[in-house]
Every structure is written in structure tokens, then in C-alpha cells.
Amino acid sequence: MPLRRATLSAAVESFSLVGMKDLAEAALNAAQVKGASYADVRLDHHVTQDIVVKNGQLAAVSDDASEGFGVRVIVDGAWGFAGSARLDKTEIEPVVDRAIRIARASARVRSARLDLGPPVTSRGRYRTPLERDPFAVPLSEKVDLLLRADAAMGSVKGVTIREGSMEFIRQTKIFASTEGAFTEQELYEAGAGLEATATSPDDVQNRSYPNSFGRHQGSGGYEYITAMELDRHAGRIAEEAVALLSAPQCPSGVKTLILDASQTALQIHESCGHPTELDRVFGMEAAYAGTSFMTPEKLNHLQYGSPKVTITADALTPTGLGTFGWDDEGVPAQRTFLIKDGLFVGYLTSRETASVLGQESNGTMRADGWNRIPLIRMTNVNLEPGDSSLERMIAETRDGVYMETNRSWSIDDKRLNFQFGTQLAYEIVDGKRGRMLKNATYAGITPEFWNSCDAVAGRQEWTVWGLANCGKGQPPQVAHVAHGAAPARFQHVKVGILK
């Protein structure tokens, strides 16, 4: 039965910027009057639409809205923060009072006085470039696409679980500070993904498209979904999931490893993105996410990778989940080098941490909502394209394994010792792709691994991969970040680790 054309826009329309500026100014004034030497306020409204189709049925459609404001203050040289879901003037005073009182409590157990460096006075508006507003696309169109893809997966004998999902987000936020910054942003995300699972009495194998972690997500509109061509790839991943059940186990050994672009993206995330977060380096995440082996004395000295490896943090990358106008301290989006020709040259920084190194923030502070403080988060941490290609890398390899699409990931608290697994792998023998392999894993030590990188594919195979599940902080926050990556090759890697 055809679905009626209609949209789900009620929640989208409920938040208006009108009046929000007054609330922001009232909060900043109150904070200053009550003794804050610095204050900022974020007013934020999120709308999220999630759709899940499972085994031929529409399993879930939800439409979630959240709004509120958070006030961050410095009093007596220490931080305080309080937030409330009630966006009205009567709530300003108690929330500011709470933030001030919390800051005074912080000052009782202070280790060092805060320094934010030069003032930030950004002003302006930013809106995610998009062709088609995802909230204006009829639900029927979205569900139809997922059902078509589901049917394609279902036509493959042996597939036991099929799932497809979409997610759309619109975030409207205002940032204002006592230094004079005032920015308005309207950010859009669109994401979708498919997963096919095949089971036997003692095995379970799955394949997903375009990426794992539920979805492939980017900043933009519905055109991002259309470009995925979900229904065209659905049958292929279903066939691969079934074939994996009878595929041989990935052999154990030390081999040449070629990663597809999406797994390369996760490798960048875990072994370069996180260890270059300067708050981790300074111990600010030590009791939770951990610290970093990339300590300040290694800056401009550590040969992190081979000369083939150049990694940037670029908040200007089109379609990246880390693409915006300003970060949540009002610092403009920018592009900066972390690794240049293999040399470790830069960190992801905030105003507070950059000033410790005598630098200015490179604009990476983001909060996952009005009720959280901003933390240093990856923007779009990209491995710059090389001059090879997947085809050439395979042709040049005598004894290797090609691995595609992440299945498991684990790395130690300093970001050195890692082990990843992928959904799919193929052996490479004498320059040719051989048998399909299952349960493929590889492990290594970060600088050894990146120094073994001898080829990166070029721009034509370079894709921006969104990761919408990056956890950090206490209370926990989830950031949406991205990584531009192409297939890459690594030598002498331990593969096939499975008890």
C-alpha cells in the first residue's frame, strides 16, 4: 500500500531563535554580576528521527526532541557548569547560581589557575550546506527505500536477520560569551545503513553497508542517503554474510595487510585521533578514557608514521560529521596538521589546554548537548590521500590479507596496543585476491604500525566516513566525528588472533 505523503516537522518548528538571544544575555549578565570572571552559555535544540526496518517489518520510527541551556563559568579561577531543560527566564537565575556555587566548590580543590588565552569574539551564522532537508522528505519515501533494501537482502537464502536504519538530526544552537562572542548554527546530519546476518549452530557472521556501527552518517541532507544506493548493495552483503559461514578462518601469522577505507578510518580514529587530544595528554581523561603516549616532548620529534602518512584535523571537510562554523567555545572551524609526512606536529586543542603549550585553540571543543560541557573532540581527522590504488596495492603484494568493514575494536588506555577485527577478509597470494576469510583480526603497536604503511590510495578512492558513536567524558558524552580515508597498506602485521 502506498504511503501518504506527509512530513514530521512539528518538533522541528517548535524551537525558535526569537527570544533565545535575550535568554543568553540574561544568563551572561547574571553570571558576571554574581562574580564570574568568564561565562558562556549555549542554548540548544536537537531533533532526531530514527527509522528501523527489520526482517521485512517497520520495527521502529521515533521522533525525539531535546532542548535546554547550559551555563559555564569561571569563578576564583575554577570551572562550574549547570544546565536545565527549562528554556525560560525564571530558570536563568537558579541555573547561574548553581554554576557559580559549583565553581566556588571547584576552587577549593584547584590544582592550577585557569588560563583561556586570548579572548574569542566570533560572531556569525552557519548552516550545514544541504540539497534536500531530510525532515521535509516524506516518511514513506524513507521507509520504502529501507523495505526495498530489506527485500533484496531477504531474497538471499540463508540470511537469518536483516536490518536497515536511517537517522536524521537537526541541531539549532546559540553560543554566547562574556568576551562578546555570539554565534548561531543550524547543523544537519543524515545517516543510513544495512546489515545482514547469517547463523549456523555454532557460528554467526554479519555484513553491513556502507559501514558498521549501524549507519554511515554525514553532515548534509537527504542527498547523502540517496548517494548510498542502499538497495543496489543489499543483495551483495547478504550473499557475503552467508558465504562467510563456510569460509575458512583467517590464518595466524605476520603478513602484509591491506585495509579498506572504512577500516582505515577507524584505525585513524583510535590510534591518531584520540592520542592527539590534548586533554588526554594532560591527564584530564585519565580516570576514564585514559591518557596518551603522544606526550608534549614528542611534538615535532616523534616519527609517528612513514612519509606516506599525513593526517589533518579539518573541520571544513564537506559532509564530515566534524564540520561546523565554530566549536562550542566560539573558535572558528579550521584545518590543522597532526601528522605531516609521518612526523607528529600537532594536537587537537581547546582554549584551556592550548594555552598551556603557548598556543591558541584550533577549535575542537564540542558538547553533545546543552546539558554537557564541551570537551576536545575529533573534528574530521583525515588521512590525506596518497598516490596508490587498491588494485595496485593488491597486485604488489605476495602474501597478505585484505580486510574490510570493522567488526570489533579495542585499544589500550595510552592508545598504543590495539586489536581490530573485520567482517570480511580475502587472502592475497602472488598479487591476486584469493579465498574469502572469516573472523579476521589484526593487532599492533601504533607507531610501529603507521611506520609500516607503504601505500595509501589516491583521491578517487578517498571517502569521508562518519562515526556517530565516539564516547568520552564523565558524565558520558557521544560525539559525531569523521575521518577521510582511502585504502592503505601495512607491512609485517600480526593477523589472525582468535582464541
Next chain:
Amino acid sequence: MKSMEVARLTDEAELKQFMTGLLERSPAQQTEVMVTEWDSALTRFANNGIHQNVAERNVSVRVRVVKDGKTGVASINQLNESAATDVLKRAVAIADLQPKSDVVPMPGPAPARAVDAWSDATAVATPEERADFVATVCMKAAAAGLKAFGAFSTSAGQFAIANSLGVFHHQRSTQATVNSVVMGEAGSGYADRGAIDVRELDKDELAAEVIEKAQRNQNAQPVEPGVYEVVLEEYAVAEMLEFMSFMGFSALAAQEERSFMRLGEKITGEEITIWDDGLDRTGLPAAFDFEGVPKQRVDLITGGVASGLVYDMATATRAGRQSTGHGLPAPNTEGPFAVNLFMKPGTQAKAELASGIKRGIWVTRFWYVRIVHPKASIITGMTREGTFLIEDGRITRPVKDLRFTQSILEALQGTEALSRSTKLEIGEFIGASRVPAVRLKAFTFTS
């Protein structure tokens, strides 16, 4: 000053009136409304000082409607009449716009046993009290020439669920948790605590444990990877149990043939007994689940034999049985979840678990555990903040952290002993586990 910090929660009668009003206005055949409201604060410290200190008040109103065989779900974080109208309208619009699908039935009314999960002391905890607690840990660490890191949180909240079939359940709860890492120049230690009542968190005891562990864990040397006899402290056991719950205890995982559970078969050593009990106050009690079904105790592994699974309304309907009260909020495609886990303790003192081990590894905690193969219950992860070599029955020296890749069931098949004491570990997002420390015959460290 203190009264200002009392958690601001809506009165239960007012909340019930709000929810009843919303149900009465709904044009759908069936409607469910779930309200979660919380007031929480967290004080974070690093390098012996507070560096982040936050608080929030928030609410979630989630509405599920079933209309003409179609389901719509919407949520909003406001608790007022216009928000109720908006969220109901959006849920109904979603239902109206979709094709007919399988509907997850709503439960009818059933009495839920009241549980006591509230502490006034936690609800009125102040930023100054949190700072004083943190100051003690930091000062003791500094006095020992070490640096303290961690977080101390207190929260108060309420959860209520009602549906048009007559269900109304309400529960208030509080939670206080603290974790700390203490570092020296060449190593670190870890400790955490969690309780309903903040007064049960002893700052001196916590500081003593984490500092002592940090002092013992300096200048660790590498050991060869391989298969070792191990003692896992409660921190590591609780994490392993959480992954068992995630991979295998859900009826959906079993129905989809993804679970390692083979009901009626012996899958671990007979010393292992694991159950879920939301009503036990020695855990983190919850009287009912996110579908409004009263919690039942479920025996999951009894004497090593796989003995039960947890069900929600969807999986119970499919299996032709009753939900056990383990549903998650709608719309839920993940299935039921066991979140109040217990592992039966043994008879040995924890300190004696190493005795008799010729050469083994003592593990304080795991880190970054991930699933490698769910049906084979294989996980990988690292040890962290306190890994020690055991030689001739006693801990001799710290060793560098190790990566393990191990089937949980195979490891538990080699259970040799469990401590008679247990510890409550509160999960990061949901639920808690009360577990002993365990000694296992074989555990595989891969690097």
C-alpha cells in the same frame, strides 16, 4: 545553603495527573507514556585538583501509541501541557504515516513490589560535599607523592510509566558513584565505589585502596603473553558479566540464534551461578521495566548449566510466555536486557585466591573490552591499572598491561575458586552487577 541543592523533582501526584491527562487525550487505541526525570551532578578531578564540575536537571517524556495496527513513538524533554500535546501529536502522526507492522503488545496492570532505592542524603548532596570527598583523595595521594584522578557523582531521579490498559508504576531512586585512578611516575592504581546512599562511600577506604594499588604497581616489567592461571578482581568480573548479558542472556539473541546460551546444557564450571534480580536491594533495585512489567528474578546459569533467559513483551509474545520484566524503552529493536546481575560468591577470602597458583596473573580491571565472536563468547580487551605476576601462591611484582582474547565460557569452565565477599559495580549507562573475585585455571593473553 544546603536546602538549595535538594534535587528538584516533580511531585508524584502531579506527575500521575500529567500522565493520566495525556493518556485520556490520546486518539490511539493504546497509548503508553514514560517519564524519566533526574537531577544530577558530577565533580571530576585530575592532577590532584577539580578540573570539571557539572550539574543538570532534565526530563524525558516518551509516548508510544498503537493506532490501527501501527506504532508511533515520540519524546520531548519538557513536562508541561503544551509539550504533552506536541509529543502526543507527533507520536500519532508517525503511526498514521506508516504501513501496518507487527505491534509489540502493551502489558496490562500487575502489582510491582515496592523497592527502596532512595536516599535523602544522596538527594541533598552539595558541591561542597563532593569537593570535600575529592579533596581527601587528592591530599592523600599528594602526601604519598602521587596524583589522583577521577569523578564523584550524585544523582536523584524518578521513573514512571503508565498505559491505557491501566498500568501505572512509579519509582524514585538515587545513586552515588566514585571512581579514581592514582598515578605515580611509573604506574597507577584504580578503585571505584557505588551505592544508593552517598554515606556508604568511604573516602578514606577508597583512597587507601587506590593509593596502595598505585604504590604496588610501579615499574611494571613485561611478561610473555600466553595462557595463565588468573585471579580476576570484581572490577574485571563485573565487566565480563556485562558482556555475557549483552551477548547471550537476552531471549532475542537466543531467538535470532546469536546467543552462546544452550539451555539445559552445562556451559561453565559448576561453581558458576548467575541470576538477575531487580528486587534485591544489595544491587541497584528496580521494581519494573521500561514497558511497565514488574521485574521477576531470572536464574540464568545455575551450577554451570544454562537455565534461563530474560524476556520483554515482544520476545515473550513470540515464545508464548510472560515477559520477565526486562524490556527497554520503545521503540526497541535490541531486545530485552538483564541489568540487575548477581554472581554467587564462593568460600575463600579474596586475598587467598592466589594461593596455590604456581605462576599466574592477578588482574585488577579490564579496559576497552569488545566482542570478537558472540556465539563463541570471545572477547578482547586490555588489563589496566594493576596487573601483577603471581608466583608460588603470592603476588610478586607488577607486570605491563596485557591484551587478552578469550572465550568467556571457556574461561569460566575452568573456575577454581570464588571469593566469599562480593562487590557492587554500577554500570556506566544502566544497571549494576554484584560479583565476587574469581580464580580461573586458564586465560589467554595474546600480546
